[in-house]
Amino acid sequence: MFLDEEVPYLRGLAKEVRDISQRPEQEEKRNKWKEHNSLKGKEPMVFVYPDGAWTELLPDSALRCKSELGRSLEHQLLVKLIRSKYVCKTSMISSSASLTLLSNHISVG
Helix, strand or coil, rough: CCCCCCCHHHHHHHHHHHHHHHHHHHHHHHHHHHHHHHCCCCEEECCCHHHHHHHHHEEEEEEEECCCHHHHHHHHHHHHHHHHHHHHHCCCCCCCCCCCCCCCCCHHH
């Protein structure tokens, strides 16, 4: 679970990502990508994803959260913010994030 002190920080990051995802230009980007993928695009589209460079762009030491779940969500949100601000202006930013919850279940009997 999240630590109590992580919740306001993560909510702030999530709000920033949500605000970016709801800007009109995000819908324009979605439409341009749909046109591009259906081979009807009017301009070239570029998708940039710095696969091997995320450890340099966002090192673990830059994360503020202490819990494993908090760090996972913080990383996802910061990746979206970095992509939005610095990486590529044709990248779409969605407001979704995914968390993997694991449970240890032991059968007795």
